[in-house]
Amino acid sequence: AQKVTQAQTEISVVEKEDVTLDCVYETRDTTYYLFWYKQPPSGELVFLIRRNSFDEQNEISGRYSWNFQKSTSSFNFTITASQVVDSAVYFCALSEETSGSRLTFGEGTQLTVNP
C-alpha cells in the first residue's frame, strides 16, 4: 500500500529565509512517481515537479530545489530566499506503476512566509 507522510503541519518563516518541506513515502513498487503540488490561498492546485523512481538526481528550478533519496524514501523540497508569495499549502504525492494513475497525497504543509 502506498503512503505519503508530511510530518510538518505548519511552518512559519520570515522572508528571505530558506525553508525545507519534508516528505517521506512508502511503496512496494520499484517503479513509482513522486510529485509536489502547491495550493495557494486562492485554492487551485499547481503542479511543481514530477520525479520517477529511477532518477535520483536532485533538481533545481530557480529558488526551488528538490532532494530525492531512495535510501531514506524521502523527497524533500527546499525554497531558497523565501518570499511572501510562497505562502501556500504544499502537497507531496506518490503514484505507483501498479496502482494505475491514482495520486496518494500527503497531509500537506502550510507554509507561511512573513514580511
Next chain:
Amino acid sequence: DTAVSQTPKYLVTQMGNDKSIKCEQNLGHDTMYWYKQDSKKFLKIMFSYNNKELIINETVPNRFSPKSPDKAHLNLHINSLELGDSAVYFCASSQQSTSGPKNIQYFGAGTRLSVL
C-alpha cells in the same frame, strides 16, 4: 485558455438535493479524475476514467456517480446530498498512454460544495 475547467466554482445547496459538477479539459488528455478535499485539506481520489472507461472507483457512496460523455469531459453527479458531502471537489486530467511525461495530473480550480 483554461486547461482544466470546472463549473460551478461554488455550490450551496440544501440537504437532500441532487447536484452536478462539470469538468472539461482541453489538453487532449486521455484520463480524468475526481478528488475530494476535506476541511482538513486532505486530498483523496474518488474516481478515474481512461478513454471514457471507469478505471478507479474508490470507496465512495453510490450517491456519487461520475459520467464521462467523451475523453474531454468528466461530470460528477451527487444524489441526496448530505452535510458530510461539504468539501472542495477537484477535477484533474493526465495523459497516460504515451512515452512522454505521463502521470502528471493537472487540476481544475476546484468546486466548493456547501450542504446546509
